[in-house]
Amino acid sequence: MSHMITVLGHKVPDTDAITSALVYSYLLNKTGQEAQAVALGECNKETLFVLQQAGFAVPEIVASLPEGSIIALTDHNELGQSIDHREHYTIHSVIDHHKVANFETGYPLMMRLEPLASTNSILYKMYKEAGVEITSQIATLMLGGILSDTLHFRSPTTTAFDKKIVDELASLAGVDDIEGFALQMFAAKSDLGDISAYDLIKKVDAKDFTFGSQKSLIACIETTNPNYCLNRKEEIIETIRTIKASESYDFIVFCVIDILNETNTTIVADEIEADIVKKVFGADTVDGLADLGNRISRKKTIVPPMEEALS
Amino acid sequence: MSHMITVLGHKVPDTDAITSALVYSYLLNKTGQEAQAVALGECNKETLFVLQQAGFAVPEIVASLPEGSIIALTDHNELGQSIDHREHYTIHSVIDHHKVANFETGYPLMMRLEPLASTNSILYKMYKEAGVEITSQIATLMLGGILSDTLHFRSPTTTAFDKKIVDELASLAGVDDIEGFALQMFAAKSDLGDISAYDLIKKVDAKDFTFGSQKSLIACIETTNPNYCLNRKEEIIETIRTIKASESYDFIVFCVIDILNETNTTIVADEIEADIVKKVFGADTVDGLADLGNRISRKKTIVPPMEEALS
CATH class of the missing domain: 3.10.310.20 (DHHA2 domain)
Known part of the structure; x- marks a missing residue:
């Protein structure tokens, strides 16, 4: 267990944060590294819909980890958005698509940042590069992350690359109607119920x-x-x-x-x-x-x- | 010229800084982006030996660029090691193998950091991923960068991956005797002449x-x-x-x-x-x-x- 990498997205997690942690954790496992995804907060209803479609369990919510734990960050790098007391942990790697701020280490590490719309779009590249198969389950998570962060291509963050891979991911995920899938996600997210x-x-x-x-x-x-x-x-x-x-x-x-x-x-x-x-x-x-x-x-x-x- | 990317290694450039800027600039050109490499200081004699072996000209030395220039950083990210007044420029991307410190942007960008011994080892991966041929000239630059930063595998920064690619690069570069090539590099670097x-x-x-x-x-x-x-x-x-x-x-x-x-x-x-x-x-x-x-x-x-x- 000593080399276990704990993969975590940002606080107040959105769909890209949760799915990217799961998707990256799976890639690490497939390339010979022990890894598990956790969450820094509760999943919203959009994320729960995507997890349910993908057949993935909700990640454990943690506030802290044992001192000296090895962590990997997805979908964020800024200190304020990350796990509290990050200085207690060793950062193994960062996969992100945000600006860089309040991030530093005392040692070299793996960082993979690209100005794509979704962290899952970067992970898609990394699966291809590593020759790891994108299963139907993983494709559903990636698709959810990309549709969520691009608001199904409505967001100005959308790039040609994000658009290009969505058809392939939908096909792998067995999603025939992408617009319908996105609307179900957005409807789930809009159902805020009796939240305070x-x-x-x-x-x-x-x-x-x-x-x-x-x-x-x-x-x-x-x-x-x-x-x-x-x-x-x-x-x-x-x-x-x-x-x-x-x-x-x-x-x-x-x-x-x-x-x-x-x-x-x-x-x-x-x-x-x-x-x-x-x-x-x-x-x-x-x-x-x-x-x-x-x-x-x-x-x-x-x-x-x-x-x-x-x- | 407006989208020209100026690629630069760190101040007081070593062989990995100079060669990685040239190697990345070539990759950008081959993938449809206009780019040119410059240097933030004079090349040392080891670097001059490698450039000469590779048939590359010495990059232009610059202290500043026109305001608003687009820059790419290789082999460094720390502000103190970079071009002065970096805030006047837009950073397109960073390829590096050092710790992250004093680096931030107001926008998402491409960063590719890995804990390998040489920035050229990361660039080797990027050539493979992009399907860009590593020519004899480029292989000589990469080989020089890796042998320099690893001190021909003597340095504890050396990873299995750096070792693995050196034979292929030497073969592409037409270098039969890797140890001899490294010793010539180190002898050139040791010739400090009548430096103050x-x-x-x-x-x-x-x-x-x-x-x-x-x-x-x-x-x-x-x-x-x-x-x-x-x-x-x-x-x-x-x-x-x-x-x-x-x-x-x-x-x-x-x-x-x-x-x-x-x-x-x-x-x-x-x-x-x-x-x-x-x-x-x-x-x-x-x-x-x-x-x-x-x-x-x-x-x-x-x-x-x-x-x-x-x-």
Whole structure:
């Protein structure tokens, strides 16, 4: 067990984070390394749908590992999005498609980063390079990760390569109707049930970022049913104010992303957020809401302009 | 010209830095991207020997590029070892085998890091993956980079993979006697002529590192003729003291590495350095010299213990 590699995606895991950890862990096993995937938080309903379609069990949720554990990171590299006390572990490798920040090691390691839409698209390449067969189960996980991160090609992060491999993966996975599969995923993700406003803000799809000295949280609810959030605007604003005060965020931006219509309606809790959306995106806030147009990708069209304007 | 990628290895370039920039630039060209290699400093005599054997011209030396240039980094990622004002450029990609430190971007990019002995070993994989032919000229560059960084397999950084590909590369390069080729490289590197003590410390094979808040320079002279340095001990010590004062280094460690006998005799300029080699390596300083045993790899056996003890 001493050489076991524990593979983990980021906190507040989305479908690409969970599936990439499973897919990479399987590849490591097939190339002679003992590995297991874990999760840093609960799977959302979209991810549960994909896992169920693929016939995979939900990974164990962990908050920490034994000191000295060997870990592999998928779909993230930033410290704030990773396992707590990362300095207690040895990082074996990183497979990711995000910008590089707050990442360093005292030793050389394997890092494979590419500006593709999904970590699973990089893993697809790595399977081909290693000559490891993409089974039907693995293809379903990869397909789920890619459709989720590209919003079935609606996201501006989509590359020609992501598009190119989806047909092959669907065929391997036995998925005849890709659009139908994607719509089932998005419907599952949009079913937020009676989730609390706190969990809506912090647990559905939120990531911490630091811009200059400002600590922020950018939540992006990708949904086919934006009214679920917009009808709860007052409650969400109140809860954002509470979280900012109690968890020392300088600001929190809460984007409601309509996947099918490709629009972003952002809930603006306070003056600070109103100033930021005005300064960064040129958007006015009316009645607690700002229209951010077609900015539906946190990675490509939301965070980079914030980085530029606020850092 | 607007999409031209300028490929560059680290400052104070060694053979792996120069050859990897040329080898990667060739691969980019073959895969449809306009690229050219440049150098951040003069080539050493070992590198000149390899370039001459490969029939490649010496890359242009640059200190800066037009603002907004697109760059690719080989054989390094740390800011201090890279082109000045890196923030003025867009980083297209990084191919490297060092630890990750002081590296970040505001956007996703291609990074390919592996813990192999040479950046050229990673590039070998990338040629195979892309189906690009390794010509005789390219094979000579790759062979030179790998033999240089592994000291023909003497270095503890050497992996089974580096060893495995050298025979194939030698065959492609038309090099029958690999040991003889390596000895010619090392003899060329050991011919330091009438170089000044300043250049010996700063320009032959020196890298800046920051440990905690301490700014340091670690110079490693890999030579088949250690007496060239050891006979100039007093002059080197005097010059190290001058450089520390005038260039604000907290300490400078100057390792004389006997490639053939695999020993490291370190010239210790002052009390501060003596304390460091004692604390980090348990080595006593006698008459300005400390025996660091078989620590012949800056990356594997010199810097990591310093990182651990001083950071």
